[in-house]
Amino acid sequence: MIRRLKKLEEDEQEEHIDESWLxxxxxxxxxxxxxxxxxxxxxxxxxxxxxxxxxxxxxxxxxxxxxxxxxxxxxxxTQKSQKQPPKQPVTHPKSAPPKSANNDQDLENLKQKLETYIKKNHLQAVITLGDTQRGVEVTLKDYILFDSGKANLKPSSYKTLSAIVGLLNTVSNPISIEGHTDNVPIKNSEFKSNWELSAARAASVLHFFESKNIADQRMQFTGYGQFKPLYKNDTNKHRQANRRVNIVILRNN
Structure with a gap:
């Protein structure tokens, strides 16, 4: 009996193995x-x-x-795993210069042709040229185009304006036509002030250009009256210089 109890205790000890190592x-x-x-x-x-x-x-x-x-x-x-199409290489024309450089050269060529025309026809006293930030400015004194106080073009001005038209058609730049007067008040019933007179003169030049097939969308006109003089209106010579029409061939933006 005692041996059987010991054997049972040994069997129980074997069954309860120490698991603390887990x-x-x-x-x-x-x-x-x-x-x-x-x-x-x-x-x-x-x-x-x-x-x-x-x-x-x-x-x-x-x-x-x-x-x-x-x-x-x-x-x-998932975004990175998606296949991306290969990027196409960017190609640049090798010989085409920037548009602004082309346009500046065109305006320079136009200015040289205008200078040649003015010298050839001995018009230095009535037409002057300027190369400004806005573009090429052609300034015509009023008496080559109009009678005093009038806005209708003289027939004698057609030849000069037609020559200018031929040169303007060598470029595609916009054109601003700007009328100016002196500060002497207008004294006729046709125009209320120098503003109206300067604007009407600029419009007459515009309509002449239009009749010579310069595109309408290229042109604009402005009347400045006496408010943008070249000189003080203190002498007859200065007042005469202030009465003018500017044809500005504007630079492309």
């Missing part, structure tokens, strides 16, 4: 798992993925809540 073993496995996850995350340059993994590990090991719903390991980036 706790450190499980801890080691957990740490190894964490180590390999960190190593895997460190091999990627995706900072947001790394931060998400660290938050997930912190949540699992400390029991804290992760704020973001997107924390965790993303195996594939």
């Amino acid at each position: 706790i450190p073993y499980a801890d080691i496995l957990t740490l190894l798992l964490a180590l390999f996850i960190v190593l895997f995350a460190s091999s990627s340059i995706n900072i947001s993925k790394y931060n998400a993994i660290m938050k997930s590990l912190k949540s699992e090991l400390t029991g804290t809540k992760v704020d973001t719903k997107t924390a965790g390991l993303t195996v594939k980036n």
Whole structure:
């Protein structure tokens, strides 16, 4: 009987083997798992993925809540995995210069042709040229175009204006036609002030250009009256110089 009891006690001791070694073993496995996850995350340059993994590990090991719903390991980036079409190389014309450079050269050529025409026809006293920031300015004194106080073109001006038209058609730039007077008040019933007179003179030149097939959309006219003089209106010579029509071939923007 005693032997049987001892045998039973020995059998029970064999059945209850000490399992305390499982706790450190499980801890080691957990740490190894964490180590390999960190190593895997460190091999990627995706900072947001790394931060998400660290938050997930912190949540699992400390029991804290992760704020973001997107924390965790993303195996594939669907946007990057999509095939992108190959980029086409950008080609530039080798010999075509910038448009502004072409236009400046065209205006310079136009200015030279106008100078040649003025010298050939001995018009230096009544027509002057200027190369300004706005463009090429052709200034015609009023008496070559109009009678005093009138806005109808003299027939004698047609030849000069027709020659200018032929040169203007060598470029496509917009054209501004600008009338100017002196400060002597107008004394006829046709025009209320120098504003109306200067505008009417500019419009007459515009309509002549239109009749010579210069495109309407290229042209505009303005009447400045006596408010943009070249000189003070203190002498007859200065007042005569202030009475003028400017034809400005504007630079393209």
